[in-house]
Amino acid sequence: EAQVTQNPRYLITVTGKKLTVTCSQNMNHEYMSWYRQDPGLGLRQIYYSMNVEVTDKGDVPEGYKVSRKEKRNFPLILESPSPNQTSLYFCASSLVPSYEQYFGPGTRLTVT
Amino acid sequence: GNSVTQMEGPVTLSEEAFLTINCTYTATGYPSLFWYVQYPGEGLQLLLKATKADDKGSNKGFEATYRKETTSFHLEKGSVQVSDSAVYFCAPDRGSTLGRLYFGRGTQLTVWP
Numbered sequence: 001e002a003q004v005t006q007n008p009r010y011l012i013t014v015t016g017k018k019l020t021v022t023c024s025q026n027m028n029h030e031y032m033s034w035y036r037q038d039p040g041l042g043l044r045q046i047y048y049s050m051n052v053e054v055t056d057k058g059d060v061p062e063g064y065k066v067s068r069k070e071k072r073n074f075p076l077i078l079e080s081p082s083p084n085q086t087s088l089y090f091c092a093s094s095l096v097p098s099y100e101q102y103f104g105p106g107t108r109l110t111v112t
Numbered sequence: 113g114n115s116v117t118q119m120e121g122p123v124t125l126s127e128e129a130f131l132t133i134n135c136t137y138t139a140t141g142y143p144s145l146f147w148y149v150q151y152p153g154e155g156l157q158l159l160l161k162a163t164k165a166d167d168k169g170s171n172k173g174f175e176a177t178y179r180k181e182t183t184s185f186h187l188e189k190g191s192v193q194v195s196d197s198a199v200y201f202c203a204p205d206r207g208s209t210l211g212r213l214y215f216g217r218g219t220q221l222t223v224w225p
Contacts, residue, residue, distance in 0.1 A: 035215075040217060041217060042201060042215045042218050043156070043201065043218075045212065045213075045214070058212075059214075090155055090156065092155075092156075097213065098144050098212075098213070100158045100161070101148075101156075101158070103155030103157065105154060105155050106154075
């Protein structure tokens with residue numbers, strides 16, 4: 001089954017404790033992306049990757065890092081989380097950016 | 113810069129009512145246009161798309177027409193069902209070779225039986 005998986009689905013952590021949210025796709029897609037969803041703001045892109053070892057900032061990259069060492073995986077790293085990073089995070093992938101994007105189920109992060 | 117304006121929600125309708133969710137955008141060039149839907153507790157999924165002027169995207173009874181002259185892509189459905197209750201996002205791409213999407217704020221639709 002074609003899918004994008006994210007882990008964990010729910011995470012509560014404290015300010016400053018480094019964390020990683022994993023994302024994996026099994027569709028051999030070249031393009032992968034991270035979004036955050038906040039009430040009243042819709043989805044905003046954090047980082048994206050056009051291919052292995054090619055990543056770039058989206059619209060709200062501050063406080064986040066990513067890596068793309070393998071085609072299927074695109075982890076999101078928060079080196080020092082802060083409460084304003086409390087949000088619902090989605091990973092997505094597609095063949096190319098303007099094709100249909102497949103979204104993961106989301107990771108709800110709370111930073112206290 | 114690029115922007116998208118969606119009708120603010122929440123929208124509450126009775127079953128079998130007609131639905132319109134307005135979407136207008138600004139973009140460079142001629143972007144492809146998408147509507148995504150998010151059912152409760154799930155990630156987004158593509159509902160329909162249109163890639164050039166006057167194209168009509170359709171799926172599951174929903175339709176939207178690419179209107180270049182008004183830079184709009186309004187979502188419509190003639191008869192909504194309770195199962196259509198979800199959040200709907202309008203998403204143009206950025207009209208460049210990169211084609212990354214940017215999303216509207218989303219419109220919450222609730223359909224009552």
